[in-house]
Amino acid sequence: xxxxxxxxxxxxxxxxxxxxxxxxxxxxxxxxxxxxxxxxxxxxxxxxxxxxxxxxxxxxxxxxxxxxxxxxxxxxxxxxxxxxxxxxxxxxxxxxxxxxxxxxxxxxxxxxxxxxxxxxxxxxxxxxxxxxxxxxxxxxxxxxxxxxxxxxxxxxxxxxxxxxxxxxxxxxxxxxxxxxxxxxxxxxxxxxxxxxxxxxxxxxxxxxxxxxxxxxxxxxxxxxxxxxxxxxxxxxxxxxxxxxxxxxxxxxxxxxxxxxxxxxxxxxxxxxxxxxxxxxxxxxxxxxxxxxxxxxxxxxxxx
Ligand code: NAD
Numbered sequence: 001x002x003x004x005x006x007x008x009x010x011x012x013x014x015x016x017x018x019x020x021x022x023x024x025x026x027x028x029x030x031x032x033x034x035x036x037x038x039x040x041x042x043x044x045x046x047x048x049x050x051x052x053x054x055x056x057x058x059x060x061x062x063x064x065x066x067x068x069x070x071x072x073x074x075x076x077x078x079x080x081x082x083x084x085x086x087x088x089x090x091x092x093x094x095x096x097x098x099x100x101x102x103x104x105x106x107x108x109x110x111x112x113x114x115x116x117x118x119x120x121x122x123x124x125x126x127x128x129x130x131x132x133x134x135x136x137x138x139x140x141x142x143x144x145x146x147x148x149x150x151x152x153x154x155x156x157x158x159x160x161x162x163x164x165x166x167x168x169x170x171x172x173x174x175x176x177x178x179x180x181x182x183x184x185x186x187x188x189x190x191x192x193x194x195x196x197x198x199x200x201x202x203x204x205x206x207x208x209x210x211x212x213x214x215x216x217x218x219x220x221x222x223x224x225x226x227x228x229x230x231x232x233x234x235x236x237x238x239x240x241x242x243x244x245x246x247x248x249x250x251x252x253x254x255x256x257x258x259x260x261x262x263x264x265x266x267x268x269x270x271x272x273x274x275x276x277x278x279x280x281x282x283x284x285x286x287x288x289x290x291x292x293x294x295x296x297x298x299x300x301x302x303x
Contacts, residue, residue, distance in 0.1 A: 002155065004029060006059030006092065008052055008075055008082075009099065010037040012242055013126070014065035016133035017098070017159045022046070023136075024158035029058045051080035061094040061155060068251050069105040072097055076109055083112060094151050095121040098140070100180065100248070102255045103170035104262075110144060110169035120148035123169065124156060125176035129224060130243055131233060137161040141179075143171035177259060180252040183219065184273040187291060190220040194227050195298035204230050226294035235289030243289030250277045 007018040010032040018041070021028050029047040031054070032038050038048045049055045052075045056062060062082060066072050076082050076095075085091050095113050097106065106123035113121035122144035132138045138160035142149050149165050156163045166175045193216065197207045204227040211221040225231045228239075235243030253274040260267045276297060277290065285292050295301045 002060040002094070003027065004059045004061075005155065006030070006049075006055035006062035007065070008032065008055055008062065009065035009067075009071075010034070010041060011065070011067070012130050012244075013098075013133045015040065016130060017063070017065060017126075017138070018046075020133075020136040020159045021155070026155075026158070029055055031055045052076070052078075052082045053080040053084050056082045056085040056092055057090045059092045061096065061152075062092045063096045063155070064099055066099045067248060068099070069101040069255075072099050072101055072105060072109070077112065083116070091116060091119055093118055093120065094148060095119065096124050096152055096155070097121070098124050098126055100125045100176050100252055100255070101173055102177070102258055103143075103173040104259075106143060106173040107170040114145075120145055120151065121169070122148045122152050123172040124152060124163075125172055126160065127176065127179055128160070130235075131223075133159070139164065141166050141172040141175035143167060143173060143175075144169050174259070177252055177256045180249070181256045181267070181270050181273075184249055184253055184277065184290070185269045186218045187220040187224075187226065187293065188273055188276060190216070190218065191226050191291075191294035191298045194294060198299070220291070224291060226291035228295070234291070236291050236294070240285075240288040240292035240295070243291065245287050246277055246280050246290045246292065247286040249290040250274060250281060253277065 005026045005028045007028050007030045029049055030041050031049045042048045064075055110121045113119050122142050124140045124142045126138040126140055128138040136159055139162040140156045140160050141164055143166050153163055166172050194204055208230050211217055224234050226236050228236045253270055256270050280293050280297055285296055
């Protein structure tokens with residue numbers, strides 16, 4: 001059991017995950033470059049640190065939940081990064097990166113961590129979105145040494161409901177980018193179909209009921225519906241705020257494209273999805289939830 005858990009990256013996902021660690025009885029110490037994000041935790045009595053290095057020195061295990069590979073590399077290997085802690089007695093035993101990054105970045109970091117005596121790392125990206133992050137019902141896809149997976153399990157179970165071992169370092173990240181490729185395409189398919197249905201005169205609520213008991217049913221139709229007013233508690237019901245930013249979806253599609261290029265895989269739908277979500281970002285919706293693609297791209301409603 002870890003006495004002190006460090007948490008770095010207190011954004012849409014990380015803040016909710018860190019709260020669930022507190023609820024499960026863990027003592028956490030946190031760091032984020034955004035002062036407001038830190039303030040929300042210091043106001044609750046959580047110890048805030050001035051750098052990743054300080055977090056490492058105060059924790060037995062560290063979890064990172066950052067936007068993209070460059071941020072993760074910076075937090076691990078930059079000046080005052082997690083791996084710059086020199087006294088080995090002060091180093092965390094376990095590093096968990098839950099950010100969505102490419103498998104190569106995960107493997108590079110895993111190799112760097114396993115070079116440090118007594119330290120292990122897992123890549124453990126998540127699926128489920130802010131709703132599951134809040135409810136501690138995320139799915140974790142874990143890559144790394146089996147011993148590190150066993151060590152991470154209880155911590156991850158306090159933030160999720162499924163923890164799946166995917167194999168060696170980088171395999172969690174591979175699972176995640178494949179998941180998001182499929183999710184991007186299914187969100188586009190559902191949005192296009194709902195927009196067409198509405199144009200032809202069928203209300204979105206009716207079409208949702210039909211989809212959800214028919215062969216088009218998927219997460220984008222039954223859990224994260226993109227049409228405002230169809231479901232409560234999802235980003236489409238709050239002007240597409242506070243979900244999975246469109247710019248992060250573009251990032252993930254490019255991670256998939258890079259990984260595909262390495263192995264020569266054909267990914268025509270990934271390329272088209274990248275184009276559509278990139279234009280959504282260029283039109284000023286980069287920080288809105290990616291389901292905003294329904295309103296702004298297919299429904300032609302640009303406020
Ligand atoms: P976010 O942008 O809301 O949060 C990221 C946080 O990291 C911010 O608070 C930011 O200030 C902080 N940060 C950035 N650089 C930093 C640095 N160098 N040091 C410390 N803190 C730093 O992003 P999010 O939506 O919480 O997503 C985080 C990760 O989880 C991404 O990789 C994303 O792809 C993935 N993810 C997101 C969702 C979702 O629904 N939002 C779902 C699954 C996976």
